[in-house]
Amino acid sequence: MKKWKNLLAGLVVLALLLAGCSSVGQTADGSHAAGNEQTADGSYAAGNEQATGVSQATDGEQAAGSGQAADGSQPEVGGQPIGEAEGSGRLNVHYLDVGQGNAALLESEGHYMLIDGGNRKASSFVVSYLKRQNVESLDYILISHFDEDHLAGAIGALYQFPAGKVITADYETDSSIYKSYQDAMEKQGYEETHPSQGDVFSLGSASVRVISPISYGHEDENEDSVGVIVENGDNRFFFGGDMGKTGEKQVMESGADIAADVFLLNHHGSYLSSRFLEQISPSYAVISCGDGNSYGHPRQDTIKLLEDDGIPVFRTDKQGTIILHSDGKTISWEQEPCNDYTPGTRTASGDKEEPYVEENNSDAEHCDYVLNTHTKKIHLPSCSSLKGMKEDNKAYYKGSKDELIDNGYEACGNCKP
Ligand SMILES: [Zn+2]
Ligand SMILES: [Zn+2]
Structure with missing residues (x-):
């Protein structure tokens, strides 16, 4: 299955390479331009701009908008544009380089979703990144759980962008960042939506299916993470927040279909059981963690599972922001996987938020x-x-x-x- 998919992806890329030179108005970064210029109401500005030749001239802006990391470095751009799909629309997924934390921007047909917002330091980066993507409003802000490295950056987005729904885990906590979040919710007049497994939200041509948590109220709040699988045509993308051992177990016991093409590792590459990986059976893995983070993410045993299975890996700590495009059939990436299976080194001695020893595999x-x-x-x-x-x-x-x-x-x- 994996090999077949890779072969198909290769053929598509080859076909596009061959077609790229002759197709009218589509440059090598045409897919980019379409993504960037697409407005929140779903209309496409790209066509007009391309006709006047304006968007081709804005390479600088495009590069800034699409892949710049929090530290200002540019990622490699090795991907190819994909053609307009028949039947299902496009979904673009941006795994933002927010250092130690998670944040992803999803866009389909002018509809936007932010899944987590990264830590405090990443907050202004997340807001400016969304602005560069011409986000005017978000259909959904999903906050998987209320740990600072997921919640903090989302608070800026709550203030900056009108949101259709704010989807969160169903618990409260007494941290100062949670208080700031509550203030933002109150000022903006939002009510939380607490999803249950099986709930589905639509996002353009894609749908967002809730897979976790099975129950709330775990001792470890990471286990209360709202996890979703985003489906666009045949392509599936897994986002599990900081789900750990208990969450994994409950999801597996629930019998939910968790197969996905792209697996954003839970908890920054922390605990992962081989059984869970087997059930997801991803063609690609993405790890969102900070370069040289003190938690030792990704964990040695976890990254080894990926290496042993030969799963190509993308890492925000090594590659900055990672962007992919789905047309419902194939997934194309804006960079090659780094396939860096080096585990993190734990240097923190006893951290309250994410204690290492509790996650031993x-x-x-x-x-x-x-x-x-x-x-x-x-x-x-x-x-x-x-x-x-x-x-x-x-x-x-x-x-x-x-x-x-x-x-x-x-x-x-x-x-x-
Ligand atoms: Zn957490
Ligand atoms: Zn986290």
């Missing part, structure tokens, strides 16, 4: 210790107190006890690990 049979992530106790796998422990609080850990103690864990007094 080990399982019951192969772990050295069983952790209670709630009480921060380290247990031997044979400890009798494990029987009463809530599944949600349980984490299987392979590695050194010292590292756990560095992260605020204590040995259980019963089993004395």
Whole structure:
């Protein structure tokens, strides 16, 4: 299936290369121009501008609008435009380089959706990026959960762009960034929409299907992440926020169809089970994380799963903003995958928002210790107190006890690990 898709994509690119020179008004960056010039009401300005030759002359603006990273560097542009599809329309997906965090802009037929907004530092970048894309309003702002690296940048968008619906996880928190968010919601007069699995929102020719969470109220708010699969014709794109082990498990148990062509890794390339990856069975993976982030994202065992499966990988920390175009049949990218399977290096000692040890990817049979992530106790796998422990609080850990103690864990007094 993957090979077939790649071959087809190759043929399409080849056909476009051959056709590119002779087609009237379409330059190598024609697809770009169409994307950029498309207005929020769905009308196309590109045709007129191309006829007058104006848009071809605005390469500078185009480059600035389409791929500039937060640090101002330009990404490589290796993609090719795709032709107008018959039947289904186009969907453009921008995985924004917001450093350590997530933010994606989706556009289909003049309809826009922002999925997460990145961290505080990325906020003005996200707003200016959307403006350069000629976004005037957003059909949806989806905030997967209220951690700062997803929420902060979305607050600017709440103030700057009228939004049709603000879709969020159904919980409240007491962080200062959440208070700012509440202020923004109140000032703009928005009500939150809390989706359930199976809900579908339409976005131009695409549809957005909710896959998670199965339930709210997890101890770890990451597990409450609203996850969606965006479908455009035959192409599917997975966005799972910071879903972790519990979320994965619940989604798999729900029996939802989570197959997708492009998998934005959950939680910046943190926990991933091979079973979950198998069910998604992606042709491409995208990792959104900060260069040299202190959390050690992407994790070694996670990135190894991708490498072992030979899944091409794009990374915002290595490549800046990543852009793709779907015509409902094929997906074309504006750059080549970096296929950099180097894991991150964890340098933070104990971080409250995203503690590393709680995400250890080990399982019951192969772990050295069983952790209670709630009480921060380290247990031997044979400890009798494990029987009463809530599944949600349980984490299987392979590695050194010292590292756990560095992260605020204590040995259980019963089993004395
Ligand atoms: Zn999170
Ligand atoms: Zn996050």
